[in-house]
Amino acid sequence: MHQPVGNLPWVIEEAYQKAYLPLFRTIANYTEIKINLHISGPLLIWLKNNHPEFLDIISELNANKQVEIIGGGFYEPILAIIPEEDRLRQIIMMVDWWKENYGISPKGIWLAERVWVPDLPSTLQKLGIEYTFIDDYLLHIIGLSEEETFYTYETEYQGNSVTIFPINESIRYFVPWKSPSESIEYLKKACDQSHEKIVVMISDAEKMGVWPAGDRTTHDICYVSGYDGTKGWMDSFFESILEHSWIKSVLISEYMENHGSQGLIYLPTSSYDKMAIWALPTPLRKRIENLRTKALENDIPNAEDVLMFTQGSIWQNFLVKYSQSNVMHKRMLYCREKLNRIASQISISESNEIWDNILASQSNDSYWSGMFGGIYYRFLRHACLKFVNTAEYLIDRACQDNAIILPELKIQDVLLDGQLDGILENKSISCFVSSLRGGSVFSLNLKKGTYDFQNVLRRKLEAYHTDDAAVAEDSIEKWTFQDHFFREISTIQKYQSNQYKDIGNFTNQKYTIEHVPKGRLSLNRFGKILGRNEEDIPCSVSKSYCLQESSLIVDYEINFPEGKGENIFYFSPEMNFLGASYPYKTHGYLNERKFNLSEFVTEEQCTFFMIQDLNELEKVSLSVTFPESVKCMVFPVYSFTKTEIGFEEQYQGTSLFPFFKITESNHVFQIEVILSKIA
Numbered sequence: 001m002h003q004p005v006g007n008l009p010w011v012i013e014e015a016y017q018k019a020y021l022p023l024f025r026t027i028a029n030y031t032e033i034k035i036n037l038h039i040s041g042p043l044l045i046w047l048k049n050n051h052p053e054f055l056d057i058i059s060e061l062n063a064n065k066q067v068e069i070i071g072g073g074f075y076e077p078i079l080a081i082i083p084e085e086d087r088l089r090q091i092i093m094m095v096d097w098w099k100e101n102y103g104i105s106p107k108g109i110w111l112a113e114r115v116w117v118p119d120l121p122s123t124l125q126k127l128g129i130e131y132t133f134i135d136d137y138l139l140h141i142i143g144l145s146e147e148e149t150f151y152t153y154e155t156e157y158q159g160n161s162v163t164i165f166p167i168n169e170s171i172r173y174f175v176p177w178k179s180p181s182e183s184i185e186y187l188k189k190a191c192d193q194s195h196e197k198i199v200v201m202i203s204d205a206e207k208m209g210v211w212p213a214g215d216r217t218t219h220d221i222c223y224v225s226g227y228d229g230t231k232g233w234m235d236s237f238f239e240s241i242l243e244h245s246w247i248k249s250v251l252i253s254e255y256m257e258n259h260g261s262q263g264l265i266y267l268p269t270s271s272y273d274k275m276a277i278w279a280l281p282t283p284l285r286k287r288i289e290n291l292r293t294k295a296l297e298n299d300i301p302n303a304e305d306v307l308m309f310t311q312g313s314i315w316q317n318f319l320v321k322y323s324q325s326n327v328m329h330k331r332m333l334y335c336r337e338k339l340n341r342i343a344s345q346i347s348i349s350e351s352n353e354i355w356d357n358i359l360a361s362q363s364n365d366s367y368w369s370g371m372f373g374g375i376y377y378r379f380l381r382h383a384c385l386k387f388v389n390t391a392e393y394l395i396d397r398a399c400q401d402n403a404i405i406l407p408e409l410k411i412q413d414v415l416l417d418g419q420l421d422g423i424l425e426n427k428s429i430s431c432f433v434s435s436l437r438g439g440s441v442f443s444l445n446l447k448k449g450t451y452d453f454q455n456v457l458r459r460k461l462e463a464y465h466t467d468d469a470a471v472a473e474d475s476i477e478k479w480t481f482q483d484h485f486f487r488e489i490s491t492i493q494k495y496q497s498n499q500y501k502d503i504g505n506f507t508n509q510k511y512t513i514e515h516v517p518k519g520r521l522s523l524n525r526f527g528k529i530l531g532r533n534e535e536d537i538p539c540s541v542s543k544s545y546c547l548q549e550s551s552l553i554v555d556y557e558i559n560f561p562e563g564k565g566e567n568i569f570y571f572s573p574e575m576n577f578l579g580a581s582y583p584y585k586t587h588g589y590l591n592e593r594k595f596n597l598s599e600f601v602t603e604e605q606c607t608f609f610m611i612q613d614l615n616e617l618e619k620v621s622l623s624v625t626f627p628e629s630v631k632c633m634v635f636p637v638y639s640f641t642k643t644e645i646g647f648e649e650q651y652q653g654t655s656l657f658p659f660f661k662i663t664e665s666n667h668v669f670q671i672e673v674i675l676s677k678i679a
Contacts (some may be wrong), residue, residue, distance in 0.1 A: 001205040002040040004365035004374060005075055006383020012046055016054070018210025018219040020446050023234065024057055026064070026223065031239045034249040035067045036202065038110035041074035041094060042363065046443055048101070059102045068251040071095050071106030071129070077362035077544055080117040080269070081329065086336070087123045090359055095127070108132060108252055112364050115169070115271045115315045120380035125160035131252060133202060135272040136166040142265065151262040152255075163261055169272075171201045176222055176233045177207060177559050180240040187247055195248050200254055204521055208234065212645050238578035269314050276312030278370030281321065285463045288312060289291040318368040322375050323477055324457050324583035325367045326383050330415050331432070332361050334423075335391050340405065346398045354394045369462075376641040376650050383457050384579040385443075389450035390428075396427060396447065406549075409519055415442070422521040429675055430552045439511035439523030439543060444552065444577075446675040449615070449620040451674065454480060455578040456653030457639060459498075463641045471640050472497045476508040478637065478653065481554060482574040483507060483541050485529050489570055489659055492603045492633045496642065496655075503530040506541055507574075520546040529560075531567050538562050543573075552673040560665040569662040570655065573671070576637065577622055579611040579654045586613045588654065589623075590634060598651045601635045609634070609656055612678065619678040626658060627669050633657040 001020060003012050027035055037058065039047070047055050061067035073079055073090035074097065082090070086633040091109060096106040108131040109124065116134050118401055124132065136149040149166045156162075174183045183201075190197040209219045223232040241247050253451035270276055277285055277292075288310055295303040295310075319326040336358050338557040343351050365372075366380040374380040406425075414421040432443040439587065444454040456478040466473045475498055476482055485504030494500045506528060511523040522544045528536045542557045558571055579597040588597045589610040595602070596609060637652045660669060 001038065001043055002076060003043040003046065004040075004380060004383075005042050005360050005387070006366070006380045007042070007240055007380070009046075011317075012043070013050070014205055015210050016047075016051060017219065019206050021051075021054065022219070022223045023205055024054070024061070026232070026234045027104070028057065028061065029235075030242070031066060032249065033066070034251045034254070035061070036070055036252050037067050038070040038072055040072070040099065042076070042077040044097060052631055055102070062102070062104055062552075065251065068103050069098055069106045070108050070110050070252070071098070072110040073112060073362075075360050076112045076365075077110055077359070078115045078315060078367070079120060079123070079362045080115045081319070081335070082362055083333075084123060086359065086362065088126065089355065090128055090362070091129065091243060093359065113271055113275060113315065113368075115275075116267055117269045118155075118267065118454050121155060121157040121162045122160040122471045123278055124162045128164065131163040131165055131256065133165045133167050133200065134267065136169055137273045138267050138270055139166050139265070141311060142267065143268070144265075146189070148262070150192075152198065152259070153263060153265045153387070155265055161268040162679065163256065163596055164265070164267070165198070165200050167202055168199045170617075171199060171262060172203050175201055175203060175237070176218060178232070179227060180237040183237065184240050184244060184247075187244075191246055193246070195250075196259055198250070198259075214400075239546065264547050270311070271315050273312070275315060275370060278368070279313040279315055279317045279321065282461050282463050285312070289463060316544065318375075320459070322369070322460070323442075324369075324381065324455070325375055326415060328361070328381065328388070329366065331385070331388050331443060332358060332618055333416075334414050335361075335388050335395070338392070338395050341402050341406070342395065342402075344353070345404055346402050350394070350398045350401075354391050357387045357391035357394065361385070361391070371642070372646060375457065375650075376639055376648075377645075378455065378457070378578060378650070378652060381457070382452075382578070385445075385452040385455055387448045389445050389452060391570070392430060392445070393447045393450055407514055408474075409521060410515060411515060419510065422513055422523075422545070423522055424519075424545055424547050424552075426547045426549070427643035429552060430549055431547065431552055433513070433521060433523065433545060434477075434513050435513040436477065437479060438482045438507045438509055439479050439513070439525065439541075440477065440482045441545075441552075442477070442479045444480065444673070444675070446620055446677065449618065449675075449677045451581075451618060451620045452660070453577045453611075453620075453622045456576040456637060459637065459639050459652070462641070474498055478576040478655075480575040480577070481496055481543065483525075483543075484572040484574055485539075486572065486658075486659070487530075487532065487567075491543045492601060492635060495633055495657055496601070496635050498564065503569075504528070504539065511541075516544065518546065520544045529564075529567075529569060531565065536569065537564055537646075539564075550675055552675070554671045554673070556579060556669050556671070558662060558667045563665050564662075570657050570659045571662050571667070572657050575624065575656040576653050577611055577656070578652075579613065579636075580651060581613055581615050585615045586611065588612070588634070590632070595634075597654050598636050603631065603633045604631045605629045611654060614678065621674075621676045623674045623676075624656065625672045625674070627671075632660045633659075 071094045073095035153164045171234040211218045222234045226233040294300045365374040366384040369375045410423045422433040425433040430445045458478045459474045462475045483506040510526040517524045524542045526540045529539045531537045540559045545553045612621045
């Protein structure tokens with residue numbers, strides 16, 4: 001049972017009413033059925049606050065040895081991508097929660113998205129964790145047959161071992177999509193009079209109630225009419241298990257007490273097969289999915305081997321596939337680095353509060369996408385970054401209370417891409433600048449509002465996008481102060497669909513970066529512009545960033561050292577801002593005219609642009625002021641994504657293209673960005 005950090009309360013309530021409650025009411029009716037249960041931390045908190053009676057039911061079933069509680073990382077992080085200290089904190093937090101609230105001590109853990117890395121046994125043995133689960137897919141790719149996956153195994157890292165329970169893919173797909181008789185027929189493969197063999201069916205509780213199923217939902221299938229119109233599928237399934245004495249329903253700990261492992265194995269870094277394919281770059285994902293489809297249909301030679309050995313990528317490559325995923329992850333790492341620098345100088349209570357926010361930001365759903373995963377949902381990304389920003393706000397407060405001074409300007413490789421980034425901070429704002437990607441701003445935060453206005457997702461073509469839908473893909477990061485040059489201003493549709501022609505070589509390109517006097521960060525690039533006669537015209541762009549109270553001041557100088565002849569250019573420092581967390585209590589202003597951020601498309605002269613997010617927990621504002629009236633194009637950025645409920649169009653932010661006419665060989669101007677909390 002899992003709900004991510006930041007999910008909408010009414011979504012969780014629906015899952016409770018349609019899936020969790022009816023599922024465990026049904027389980028309680030079958031006292032001989034044993035259930036192994038993991039509940040993610042954010043959902044535990046929600047249940048404790050909203051339906052404590054449900055957790056009382058779970059506790060009673062545990063006391064009656066009908067349910068075994070499985071632990072895990074409290075905020076459901078991908079353990080593979082967080083530091084060892086954080087892994088331990090996450091797992092201990094889950095164990096402590098169950099101990100303190102219900103006197104239960106989980107002995108095993110659930111791996112979020114079943115992402116395995118070979119060093120995990122060291123982490124788990126430090127905490128006395130005895131077992132975990134991985135997909136049988138991992139056993140197949142190291143050479144084990146289906147028959148050999150009906151057992152448990154030991155794996156180790158530097159002498160630290162843990163028991164592995166393989167999750168059976170076949171039966172997981174039968175439940176609840178096939179009749180119970182098909183599950184029973186499959187289990188005959190593992191029939192064993194001594195009950196040495198074990199088949200683990202573990203899956204999303206949400207699948208048993210809120211997933212779509214044609215013209216109805218799985219709630220109807222599981223608890224109302226099933227497939228034959230007479231009885232809920234779940235009742236039929238449990239009755240079928242109890243009808244066959246050769247099937248023994250068992251708790252994981254009971255199995256471990258009575259049966260040993262089959263021996264030692266070593267597993268590669270991986271997850272389940274579909275996740276590994278989703279992590280691939282889109283062209284490769286399409287190729288491998290096409291290949292596997294042909295193999296499933298037996299349209300190619302050695303189809304079984306193709307299915308066995310065609311592997312995807314590793315989960316970590318989502319951080320490469322989606323740049324915003326990497327921004328969230330690296331901002332979390334940078335924040336915990338700041339905390340570690342001051343931890344010895346602040347109180348334990350201050351440190352623990354900061355740590356809790358850092359750990360909450362590690363909830364995995366906002367970092368990836370496939371058929372599931374939520375990076376396309378801006379409110380999940382917003383929740384992740386809100387926890388990071390809250391942690392940084394608390395660090396600032398602790399520094400103030402304890403007379404600790406941290407530098408307000410730093411240059412270091414925050415994104416860990418091998419190039420230097422700039423960090424500007426004061427008591428109100430933090431600003432992160434990439435030297436590798438156009439000297440652009442990849443994170444712009446109002447500390448008091450704990451709001452990252454730069455949380456805009458770059459649009460990408462996905463494998464499920466077809467020629468039937470006009471889907472735009474961004475050729476550069478949707479960060480702010482990406483420097484474009486145009487010979488003429490095109491139609492707004494060209495900028496919306498990324499079909500414009502940039503005649504400079506500055507966007508997404510490497511800038512030099514240095515600290516200059518008066519707390520300024522200077523970014524510079526010497527490049528070229530394509531002239532009217534297709535000639536290369538040398539050009540330099542210099543921009544400096546500095547913070548003043550609640551403002552980011554950006555000074556530009558555009559210089560043509562050899563002159564630019566008769567050419568007239570338009571320079572446009574593209575800006576992209578998140579204008580809505582969720583729901584749409586948001587709007588914008590162009591000059592004095594109010595507009596709807598999610599719908600407004602315009603091109604007109606302006607000196608002032610503003611967006612406001614007035615949702616209950618936000619109430620923040622960002623405004624941009626230009627030194628003169630310039631032509632601006634404003635439009636929403638939408639992505640087209642596929643989820644378990646079908647295709648969805650998702651608002652990701654608002655783009656602003658101002659156009660400065662360059663008629664001289666040296667052009668200087670200033671832009672001010674003001675961030676504020678609305679009372």
